[in-house]
Amino acid sequence: MNFLEKRIQQEGSVLDGNVLKVDQFLTHQVDAQLMQKIGEEFAAKFQAKNITKVITIEASGIAPAVFTGLSLGVPVIFARKQKSVTMEDELLCTEVYSYTKKVTSTVSISSKFLTPTDNVLVIDDFLANGQAALGLSELCQKAGATVTGIGIVIEKSFQSGRELLEKAGFDVYSLARIASLENQQVQFLTEK
Ligand code: G4P
Ligand code: NA
Ligand code: NA
Numbered sequence: 001m002n003f004l005e006k007r008i009q010q011e012g013s014v015l016d017g018n019v020l021k022v023d024q025f026l027t028h029q030v031d032a033q034l035m036q037k038i039g040e041e042f043a044a045k046f047q048a049k050n051i052t053k054v055i056t057i058e059a060s061g062i063a064p065a066v067f068t069g070l071s072l073g074v075p076v077i078f079a080r081k082q083k084s085v086t087m088e089d090e091l092l093c094t095e096v097y098s099y100t101k102k103v104t105s106t107v108s109i110s111s112k113f114l115t116p117t118d119n120v121l122v123i124d125d126f127l128a129n130g131q132a133a134l135g136l137s138e139l140c141q142k143a144g145a146t147v148t149g150i151g152i153v154i155e156k157s158f159q160s161g162r163e164l165l166e167k168a169g170f171d172v173y174s175l176a177r178i179a180s181l182e183n184q185q186v187q188f189l190t191e192k
Contacts, residue, residue, distance in 0.1 A: 003037060004176045005188050008154070014184045018156070019100070026125055026153065027060040032067075038175060039067025042123065042151040045173050046072070049148045051121045053077060053114065055140065057096075057107060057132050064153050065123040072121070077114070079107040079136060092142045096135035100128060107135055116144035127152040127174060130161030137170065149173060156181075157189050 001009065013021045025031035042064070051072050056065035057079045069076035083091075093108040114120070122136045127150075137147045150165060155174035158181075165172050177189035 001188065001190075002175070004034075004153070005190075007031075007034065008176055008178075008186055012186055014181045014186060017100075018158070018181045020154065020156070020178065020181060020186065022154070026063070030063045032063075035063045035067040036070075038064050038153060039069075039071040041175055042068040042121070042173070043071030045151065046121050046149050049121075050119050051148055052118045053145070054121050054123055055079065055109070055114075055136055056123045057081070057136060060125040061123060061132075064125060064151075068121065068123050068151065075113070077109055079109050079139060081105045081107055083108065092139045094135045094138040094142070096131050098131065107139070109139055111143060114140060114143035114145045118143070118145035119148040120145050121148060122150045123152075124150075125153045127155040127161040127165075127172070128159045130164040133161070133165055133170075134168070137168070151175075154178065 011024045015021050025034055054065050054069040054076045062078050065076050089110040089112055091108045092111050093106050095104050096107050097104045120140050133150050140147050149171045152174040155177045157177045162172055179189045180187040
């Protein structure tokens with residue numbers, strides 16, 4: 001087990017509906033030291049790829065994305081789920097449907113932060129059905145930027161996200177891959 005899998009095993013709990021609760025260190029309270037290590041792991045993996053921007057979606061993607069940007073020495077952009085009052089610029093928008101929450105939200109970023117010369121690393125806390133990552137890649141596409149990789153903190157490998165993203169041609173790198181959350185037990189892919 002790697003450092004993150006150990007932490008999930010120790011502090012994660014499984015809720016009904018195949019949901020993993022990790023609010024002690026990732027989705028509510030944030031362990032900054034752990035996030036720093038996560039950022040370093042993503043940076044090491046994508047170091048040679050000339051990444052110019054890291055992009056994520058609010059809220060829980062921001063912490064791992066910021067530490068990844070720190071490690072790579074590049075800016076971090078988070079897509080917004082609601083329009084900010086200060087967003088007067090031209091916006092790039094796309095729709096993201098959440099199977100978990102059964103809602104569609106319009107996510108957006110200001111077009112001034114992404115250009116056709118950007119090599120983008122997409123970071124998110126969870127990969128379930130892949131809709132958030134796909135939406136972020138659509139925003140990059142609209143800007144003419146290249147998505148160079150996708151870094152995921154926790155992948156629920158029993159859901160369809162990875163397959164969807166790989167079929168679309170993306171290089172997906174997940175720090176923890178969960179094979180199953182059945183019977184309230186976290187089982188990692190590597191254990192199988
Ligand atoms: P998808 O993007 O892969 O298609 O995932 P989905 O719509 O199913 O997930 C919707 C939201 O639920 C996302 O957060 C995602 O990070 C989160 N999520 C998915 N599976 C789990 C899980 O097992 N545990 C936890 N804790 N979260 C999960 P969000 O609502 O878009 O954003 P945020 O504001 O909570 O970050
Ligand atoms: Na979340
Ligand atoms: Na997220």
